[in-house]
Amino acid sequence: QVQLVQSGDEVKRPGASVTVSCKTSGYTFTDYYLHWVRQAPGQGLEWLGWMNPKTRATHYAHQFQGRVTMTKNTSISTAYLELTGLKPDDTAVFYCARVGAALLLEWPIDYWGQGTLVTVSS
Amino acid sequence: DIQMTQSPSSLSASVGDRVTITCRASQGIRNYLAWYQQKPGKVPKLLIYSASTLQSGVPSRFSGSGSGTDFTLTISSLQPEDVATYYCHKYNGAPPGYIFGPGTKLEIK
Numbered sequence: 001q002v003q004l005v006q007s008g009d010e011v012k013r014p015g016a017s018v019t020v021s022c023k024t025s026g027y028t029f030t031d032y033y034l035h036w037v038r039q040a041p042g043q044g045l046e047w048l049g050w051m052n053p054k055t056r057a058t059h060y061a062h063q064f065q066g067r068v069t070m071t072k073n074t075s076i077s078t079a080y081l082e083l084t085g086l087k088p089d090d091t092a093v094f095y096c097a098r099v100g101a102a103l104l105l106e107w108p109i110d111y112w113g114q115g116t117l118v119t120v121s122s
Numbered sequence: 123d124i125q126m127t128q129s130p131s132s133l134s135a136s137v138g139d140r141v142t143i144t145c146r147a148s149q150g151i152r153n154y155l156a157w158y159q160q161k162p163g164k165v166p167k168l169l170i171y172s173a174s175t176l177q178s179g180v181p182s183r184f185s186g187s188g189s190g191t192d193f194t195l196t197i198s199s200l201q202p203e204d205v206a207t208y209y210c211h212k213y214n215g216a217p218p219g220y221i222f223g224p225g226t227k228l229e230i231k
Binding site: 050 | 156
């Protein structure tokens with residue numbers, strides 16, 4: 001079965017960086033686009049960007065450009081999200097999420113990681 | 123850039139009621155619209171995609187309609203387990219990308 005298992009919760013100081021990993025299994029890693037989405041406490045879902053695991057192509061939401069990097073290690077079917085210059089309002093649960101159809105970007109998300117809480121506090 | 127809005131932001135209804143949630147895009151997005159249900163402490167669950175296609179395993183009391191700029195999610199007979207926040211999601215690449223609506227919190231009266 002399809003699984004996306006994320007790394008553990010993190011606590012960071014303002015100005016620091018965080019890397020969240022997303023280990024996938026149960027499908028061919030390179031065949032499905034991955035998105036990253038975050039959710040601040042009590043707030044809605046905010047999209048950060050997508051990555052094509054086959055080509056390494058990425059596209060980031062405007063508000064995160066310059067601060068976010070999405071990468072992958074195909075040999076271990078794992079995707080990574082790095083966010084730099086952390087601020088207290090970056091405190092959120094970060095999710096990796098897989099598109100539901102192979103080789104299609106314009107298709108809805110149907111599998112989600114369990115979420116990683118990143119807390120930014122001095 | 124396209125903006126997504128939802129109404130109402132919250133609503134309270136009785137078990138058995140028909141519930142309708144609206145999502146509006148500021149520009150046309152054809153039918154690249156999905157609906158998600160998120161219960162507290164859980165990940166979002168896909169209910170509807172392509173504006174009106176029911177995801178496998180989702181109860182038939184959920185339905186979606188619309189195209190272009192105006193979309194609706196309808197629950198034909200509200201059940202206690204439907205208490206959740208519902209999000210619409212634009213999943214085409216038109217700027218600003220694959221954004222979500224602000225959400226509608228549904229409670230039981």
